[in-house]
Amino acid sequence: DTGVSQDPRHKITKRGQNVTFRCDPISEHNRLYWYRQTLGQGPEFLTYFQNEAQLEKSRLLSDRFSAERPKGSFSTLEIQRTEQGDSAMYLCASSSTNRVPYNEQFFGPGTRLTVL
Amino acid sequence: DAKTTQPNSMESNEEEPVHLPCNHSTISGTDYIHWYRQLPSQGPEYVIHGLTSNVNNRMASLAIAEDRKSSTLILHRATLRDAAVYYCILRDSGNDYKLSFGAGTTVTVRA
Numbered sequence: 222d223t224g225v226s227q228d229p230r231h232k233i234t235k236r237g238q239n240v241t242f243r244c245d246p247i248s249e250h251n252r253l254y255w256y257r258q259t260l261g262q263g264p265e266f267l268t269y270f271q272n273e274a275q276l277e278k279s280r281l282l283s284d285r286f287s288a289e290r291p292k293g294s295f296s297t298l299e300i301q302r303t304e305q306g307d308s309a310m311y312l313c314a315s316s317s318t319n320r321v322p323y324n325e326q327f328f329g330p331g332t333r334l335t336v337l
Numbered sequence: 338d339a340k341t342t343q344p345n346s347m348e349s350n351e352e353e354p355v356h357l358p359c360n361h362s363t364i365s366g367t368d369y370i371h372w373y374r375q376l377p378s379q380g381p382e383y384v385i386h387g388l389t390s391n392v393n394n395r396m397a398s399l400a401i402a403e404d405r406k407s408s409t410l411i412l413h414r415a416t417l418r419d420a421a422v423y424y425c426i427l428r429d430s431g432n433d434y435k436l437s438f439g440a441g442t443t444v445t446v447r448a
Contacts, residue, residue: 256436325386326381326436329380
């Protein structure tokens with residue numbers, strides 16, 4: 222399977238704990254995106270990387286959230302001191318700028334986070 | 338970001354066409370119209386996109402109004418596998434790094 226993969230698929234944690242999610246994009250894609258989706262809503266943009274550089278962060282990304290893409294390949298999203306409001310589906314997507322002006326985003330299956 | 342307006346839900350019978358409308362009255366000249374869909378328990382997937390002319394691909398057709406203030410996604414023969422949330426999204430060609438999803442249209446297909 223050469224699509225976008227995310228790990229874990231499900232995570233249940235207690236309020237106040239830290240969690241980390243991983244995303245492996247399509248190998249030749251230089252852009253990687255994180256979105257968050259709550260029940261009944263469309264995904265909301267959180268942040269994106271071009272290669273290893275984080276170029277944009279949404280206001281939704283509070284100080285408790287941090288994302289990295291250290292070698293321009295896989296990415297991690299960490300949430301510190303989780304709150305119940307963090308419960309959501311966290312989606313990762315990747316794309317290639319070689320298809321400018323349009324670069325289709327390919328999404329992974331998401332990580333569903335439940336904070337108790 | 339330019340906004341789009343879609344109906345909350347639509348129903349169709351299997352093997353019949355589905356026409357999904359999208360209004361985008363504030364569209365700018367550099368905005369592309371994109372459609373993504375999200376099947377249950379999956380991430381969104383690309384369906385089709387266009388700028389001014391109507392577009393066809395293996396999944397669907399996109400009909401764009403002459404003034405570009407509205408568009409329609411056409412699924413020619415709905416199958417049960419087409420049951421999903423369909424999102425109409427505008428993307429500025431010069432600022433295309435993110436997708437701004439609305440609530441989308443939930444399509445139900447009856448067997």
